[in-house]
């Protein structure tokens with residue numbers, strides 16, 4: 001875990017969690033998500049699965065060579081000409097969180113104690129319906145006050161739009177917001193750019209000890 005905190009630390013405010021790879025660890029599900037979307041992209045572009053994968057790798061390589069940070073799969077799909085509503089629909093059709101995720105009692109306990117001092121939210125690059133299903137599968141849906149999903153802004157992190165929407169919807173000051181995620185370039189860097197705090201996690205186990213850091 002790496003902390004990017006703005007002193008003085010005020011132990012109240014908004015905790016905005018990334019979802020996939022942050023609120024659960026499931027490498028097979030994360031892999032399935034990318035592979036299923038590459039399959040849909042291949043159909044859309046009339047390419048083989050391998051050719052579609054090569055197009056994605058080429059864009060990632062170009063960004064690297066141009067000194068640009070990594071971006072989301074949705075943003076790469078936009079570069080390849082996929083309309084945003086299709087990106088949302090493909091995810092809604094392919095992702096069934098209850099097949100992959102189960103209740104996490106330790107996570108529920110940790111988030112419940114944090115909820116005494118903070119408003120809990122989600123900022124995710126998955127569609128709203130998928131986010132709700134994921135939180136329900138994990139047994140933590142009722143703890144969250146706000147979900148900002150791909151089809152709420154039609155922008156994908158690291159685009160600043162979902163972070164700005166969080167500030168607008170909650171009327172919070174950036175220094176009172178903590179964005180918690182598993183990818184620095186996608187989750188943390190854009191939060192810091194808005195003046196928020198960032199917490200980069202290695203696994204969901206880091207969330208179990210978050211109360212030790214964030215509670216008075």
Ligand SMILES: [Mg+2]
Pocket residue numbers: 018019020021022181182183
């Ligand atoms: Mg993530």
